Amino acid sequence: MTEPLVAPPPKSVVARALLILGQFSVATPALTISELSRSTGLAVATVFRLLGELEAGQYVERSPRGRYRLGKRLWEMGLLTPLHARLRESALPFLLNLQYKSGETVQFAIPDGAAALYIEKLTNEESVPQQSRIGARIPLHATGLGKAMLAFSKPEVLDEVLAQPLKPYTPNTLVDPDSFRQELHQIRDRGYATSSEEYVPGSMSIAAPVMVGESVQAAVALVNYRLEGDLERFSEPLLHAAEGIGRRLRDMEGLDFPSLHAPENGIPEGNATAQG
Template identity: 35%
Template sequence: MSTRREPGVSVTARLLRVFEAFTAEQPRLTLSEIARRVGLPLATAHRMIDELVRWGALERDDDARYHIGLRLWEVGALAPRGLGVRERAMPFLEDLYEATHQNVQLAVRDGVEALYVERLSGRGAVKVISRVGGRLPLHATGVGLALLAFAPADVQEQVLAGPLRAFTRKTVTSAHELRRVLATVRLEGVVIIEGGVDLDALSVAAPIFDRTDQVAAALSIVIPASEPPAPYTPVVRAAARGVSRALGAPRALRRPT
């Protein structure tokens, strides 16, 4: 990327690019790596990073590499859409984990991606690629499909228009098939997806609703693909209904039919 200053790009935009330079694969970067990724002269990047370090948004290791600082995490934790749902959901997530010792996850929708805000995982649970703070496309995961099924129509159409990335041979990549899956989720209130992002894993997920009866989040259990999902379906559905009730969702306050 060029290090020349881009006309019309604000200081705020450059600051945000600094944060975007860090990834799960490369959470620690040198000054020159940040400058190159952001497209800034080294001296400009140095001044900007120094300010971020003083504020606490970045921290510097002993080997002169930088990583995201605790102050940024502290501010991010105030985001109401993730934090509020997480606080209400935690007792139900913990109950699911204690009952199963499988992967238990909570996600919210951000655009056309599922953003994971909590994950509980047992030592013997099947490995998953999701992580707290990580994102995956809505069409490929259990929580993503639960979120997408009840998302606004324009969001659904945006995802259906593709492209639908294939993680495995079992990922739903057909718009026609995705429409069918979403209709089933809306009808049954739960989604079962095997091998969407990992052939060894199976996800059972359900949507969570807020006080306006709009989808606020989704929770799931991820188990080995060799296990039958039937025993997990009612507990996942019940947990999602419990969180929805805690959030004041009218549909969760009505007696199940």
């Protein structure tokens, strides 16, 4: 039996178009028609036609060299996403303030299944480890951010993380479930987590959870890539920022979307029709 080289392409046109978009990645942000045809298993003519439609809508664009890249439209749509409109926009002033006070790199992430998803990273260093790229997912057990979230998560999440052995990234990574649980206990007591070279050698961090009621919505971290200074001296402003972000998120809980310029009256909800 000869296995096909790639999975058989989906039959639905929409799924095919999305499959094409899905081929673009950090590693391959610019692709040609024939590359796309090969990697999706779709006929070149099909890829050609679908790309034409996507291009008409600015979902893809052509680079100077004729390769296709994701287009402006997708960037604009990303801004309408709750991840941006709700989380990042609420958090940014606090993150900037924190960056300003500490001078350190500031990171902001949310829990996403058994991983942390980076939403924002503010650094004034021009070169910075690529691990913490915005949009990247990192394990919960090996960073300050992850531990801060995990410590305040529902037990199920911890169970899920501990269901598999804790993967060591550096000699400092916590791999023993018992001492890991103990660590989380300490974090709950102090209200913030710290880590030193547990994920990337040479970098250390301090992180605090962003809570809305009982649930962890996100976490904020300060990171230093040179093991310089004592990050714990910033614990107070860090907790303050996390607190402030939590408050803003709480204020717009239940709303389907952030009230755009907060008319200060009741709920601007009910019947937001598309055409007024």
